Each structure stands twice: as structure tokens, then as C-alpha cells.
Amino acid sequence: MMQTDGTGSTQAQPSTAMGAVIAVAVVPVLFVGACLAVPYTLGARWLRSRGEYKLRMLMKSRGRLIAWAEFVRTMREQGGTCIEEKFSPKGPWRFWWSPEDVQRESPHEIIDWFTMRKGRQHEAFVHWCRARYTSADGGSAVLVDAARVPRREIYALWAECRSDTAKAKWVEVAPPEILPHKVGK
Secondary structure, three states: OEEEOOOOOEEEOHHHHHHHHHHHHHHHHHHHHHHHHHHHHHHHHHHHHHHHHHHHHHHHHOOOEEEHHHHHHHHHHHOEEEEEEEOOOOOOEEEEEEOOOHHHHOOOOOOOHHHHOOOHHHHHHHHHHHHHHHOOOOOOOEEEEOOOOOHHHHHHHHHHHHOOOOOEEEEEEOOHHHOOOOOOO
């Protein structure tokens, strides 16, 4: 912003000049940050997809992997529960199928995922669900191979399971890995 003194000449205000200097100095920092963030994000995604692939292959070797089409047919015919392990609102997700009614079997209250992921109060359900159903070593649920399934198909099945007349149920659970860490552990 320009200001005129009594003689009619104009001068830049000090705050405007300082803001321009800071803005020019910040641009290279933002550029370097973007150059570092892109490879980091790509690397993190690759590691995550590699981990999910290894889990799928482990579950397949243990006879605990089901294809999406077979999973949908089984849910519609036999019922059971789809356990959705949700790592964040935008994914990644894991889907597990159990022939049991998890809501009925659970000794713990089942709450919404957003509250559950904040931990502490409802941590018991998260750990119970992992131990009983979704643990790679001792769980009883079957991992659903949904790696290439379009989101609209997943949401359609989710909506179908929300109906009161559906044989199958749907439970969202926060994996123990995303719960807040306890102090001192």
C-alpha cells in the first residue's frame, strides 16, 4: 500500500515491504518441501501396498483369503459379519469376513469408528476383535481380497448390510496400530 506525504511523493509502508521479502524467502522453502514430500509419499504408499500384498499372500497360504465375488455371494446367502478395519477415513481398508454375528458375540460395546480410533475408552473392543477375528496368527476371520474392487461396489454392499432385513452385518473397527500410544510404553 502506498502512502503520500505532504509533498505528494509516495512511500511504501514498512509492513508491506517486509511481507514481500518474507514471501519471496518462503517460496524456495516450499519448493524444497514439495520436492521432498512427493518421493516420501510415493515411498510410503509403496511400502504400505507391499505390506498389504504380503498379508494377502500369508492369508492365502493359510486358507484365509476369499475373492470379492465369493465374499459377496457368501454374505448374501449365509450372512455373517464383514469386519472393516479402517486405518484412516481415506483408507487403506481391510475387509474380513466371519460367519459369526460379531455384534452379538462382542462382550464390549461397539461404537462408531471415529470415536473408536481415539482410543482408551473403547480400546478393549479393538483388541478383542483383533485377537478373535483379524489377527494374522490366531484370528478366525477370512481376509477379503478387495484390492481392485471399485469403491462403489463396496459402498453398495455396505448399504445392503445396513438394512434391518439383511442376513449379513457390517462392523467398522479401528486397527490397534492407529490407537494413541499409552504413555510409558
